[in-house]
Amino acid sequence: MPTCRIGGRPIDVNDEGFLTVYDQWDADLAPVLAGYAGIDELTDEHWKVLRFLRADFPARKETATLRRVATVGGFDMKELFRLFPGKPAKKMSYIAGLPKPKGCV
Amino acid sequence: MRRLVILGGGTAGTMVANKLRAAHPAAELQITVVDRDDEHHYQPGYLFLPFGTYTRDHVVKPRRTHLRPGISLVLAEIERVDADARVVHLADSPNLEYDTLIIATGVQPRPDQTPGADGEGVHHFYDLEHAEQLREALRMFPGGRLVVHITDMPIKCPVAPLEFTFLADAWFRERGTRHKVEIVYVTPLDGAFTKPVASRELGGMFAQRDIAMETDFAVERVDTGARELVSFDDRRVAYDLLVSIPLNMGPEYIARSGLGDELNLVPCDQHTMRSLAHDDIFVLGDGGTLQTSKAGSVAHFAVDVFLENWPHYLAGDPLPHQFDGHANCFIETGHGKGMLLDFNYATQPYTGTFPLPGVGPLALLKENRANHLAKLAFRGIYWEFLLRGRPLPFTADMYLMGKKVEGEASGTSTPDLLKGLVGLGSH
Numbered sequence: 001m002p003t004c005r006i007g008g009r010p011i012d013v014n015d016e017g018f019l020t021v022y023d024q025w026d027a028d029l030a031p032v033l034a035g036y037a038g039i040d041e042l043t044d045e046h047w048k049v050l051r052f053l054r055a056d057f058p059a060r061k062e063t064a065t066l067r068r069v070a071t072v073g074g075f076d077m078k079e080l081f082r083l084f085p086g087k088p089a090k091k092m093s094y095i096a097g098l099p100k101p102k103g104c105v
Numbered sequence: 106m107r108r109l110v111i112l113g114g115g116t117a118g119t120m121v122a123n124k125l126r127a128a129h130p131a132a133e134l135q136i137t138v139v140d141r142d143d144e145h146h147y148q149p150g151y152l153f154l155p156f157g158t159y160t161r162d163h164v165v166k167p168r169r170t171h172l173r174p175g176i177s178l179v180l181a182e183i184e185r186v187d188a189d190a191r192v193v194h195l196a197d198s199p200n201l202e203y204d205t206l207i208i209a210t211g212v213q214p215r216p217d218q219t220p221g222a223d224g225e226g227v228h229h230f231y232d233l234e235h236a237e238q239l240r241e242a243l244r245m246f247p248g249g250r251l252v253v254h255i256t257d258m259p260i261k262c263p264v265a266p267l268e269f270t271f272l273a274d275a276w277f278r279e280r281g282t283r284h285k286v287e288i289v290y291v292t293p294l295d296g297a298f299t300k301p302v303a304s305r306e307l308g309g310m311f312a313q314r315d316i317a318m319e320t321d322f323a324v325e326r327v328d329t330g331a332r333e334l335v336s337f338d339d340r341r342v343a344y345d346l347l348v349s350i351p352l353n354m355g356p357e358y359i360a361r362s363g364l365g366d367e368l369n370l371v372p373c374d375q376h377t378m379r380s381l382a383h384d385d386i387f388v389l390g391d392g393g394t395l396q397t398s399k400a401g402s403v404a405h406f407a408v409d410v411f412l413e414n415w416p417h418y419l420a421g422d423p424l425p426h427q428f429d430g431h432a433n434c435f436i437e438t439g440h441g442k443g444m445l446l447d448f449n450y451a452t453q454p455y456t457g458t459f460p461l462p463g464v465g466p467l468a469l470l471k472e473n474r475a476n477h478l479a480k481l482a483f484r485g486i487y488w489e490f491l492l493r494g495r496p497l498p499f500t501a502d503m504y505l506m507g508k509k510v511e512g513e514a515s516g517t518s519t520p521d522l523l524k525g526l527v528g529l530g531s532h
Binding site: 060062066068071081086087102 | 323366
């Protein structure tokens with residue numbers, strides 16, 4: 001598992017760059033990760049989604065899928081695609097410092 | 106006497122019922138299996154119905170004749186489980202009290218969850234009725250654009266849509282009509298499969314066969330008027346013949362009982378299949394949240410681990426045996442060939458040979474005829490050996506021997522690798 005410096009501190013990531021340690025993430029890191037994911041500014045709307053993902057993770061030990069974010073978090077799916085264009089599930093979990101949601105096998 | 110109630114008389118429910126019946130006299134353990142009907146479907150056979158390889162008789166047999174004597178089968182709809190009172194409420198049938206409950210009701214295709222997906226001319230092969238309808242639709246198809254589409258993961262047998270695509274390609278070629286058919290594979294994943302090496306190999310096979318792929322496609326609705334799939338980010342894929350694998354969900358009684366997540370899957374431990382919420386509930390088969398394939402092979406391997414833990418569970422001890430997520434999937438690739446995937450939680454599918462290193466006869470992640478024959482032979486093994494709880498005529502363990510491990514075996518620790526090499530699988 002590589003370690004790299006993000007936002008001026010060492011962060012553990014996997015081969016694809018996803019953070020591997022839940023507690024290494026904080027709110028200051030999110031805008032840096034968002035920049036890497038091609039999102040220039042995190043708005044309140046982005047933050048609502050990120051907060052849901054962070055809160056949902058610890059009990060389940062897995063990242064909420066897009067469908068779970070929509071049905072359990074109550075977010076509009078189209079809005080999620082607008083906020084995190086292209087690959088919303090990957091982008092939102094990356095910015096929230098969580099593993100990529102398993103598409104399952 | 107302990108009262109065991111098993112909800113669902115499919116692959117997992119039948120296997121575990123038969124094995125526990127063989128292990129305990131009736132005076133020790135009362136076993137009741139509940140299902141809504143007496144038709145046991147060999148679900149892997151659905152794939153072959155659209156191409157006329159199998160008919161209904163190959164895939165449907167009575168449940169009752171596959172359950173050992175001394176197992177009672179109750180045919181009723183399940184209304185709800187009261188997990189605190191340990192009672193199953195049935196429609197038009199007396200309630201069943203239990204000491205242990207096994208949930209083995211799996212997942213079902215739910216086209217109603219996507220607007221338009223249950224409309225006219227939208228096909229799938231995830232139940233008997235639709236697989237038979239698709240056979241007619243394929244026969245009548247004059248040519249045009251065939252779109253094979255996965256709504257969302259997880260689905261039962263995640264390789265089945267790939268297999269359908271390969272078989273359709275071969276079917277049109279054998280009829281000399283492939284030049285009139287454009288085939289497009291539309292997936293919510295970012296490649297042909299979730300695991301990197303398999304995704305690369307399978308993606309290459311699509312390219313060889315002139316099958317186009319549309320990835321990262323999250324479907325919002327099916328526009329049956331315009332004959333288009335429409336995604337949440339407004340991409341549109343036109344079709345002339347659509348095979349759309351619906352969202353798979355657990356049954357509604359799971360939701361009514363407050364036992365499930367947003368897909369009515371019952372959260373369970375990844376290694377013991379025990380419900381996270383209730384110690385006396387286990388989930389076997391497709392109905393839980395194991396992060397591995399929803400497949401009969403997984404059900405089989407997981408049932409074996411469950412049975413190893415069973416005496417410890419009865420004694421009230423911690424459960425020492427750990428399921429490793431082992432899955433073993435044959436993939437039909439057309440023209441009488443097939444390939445084999447073998448993987449678990451820690452190890453992705455690699456190329457190589459199985460079960461003997463360098464010999465096979467089965468080839469991992471490569472097409473050959475032996476794989477295809479093994480897949481066809483498995484139907485007989487299923488009815489005669491697997492369901493009846495008889496020992497299989499081949500090994501079920503997961504080994505790394507014979508596998509070409511690429512780069513670092515992602516997530517596989519050295520102890521796991523050693524365990525594989527010395528032949529200590531999950532059993």
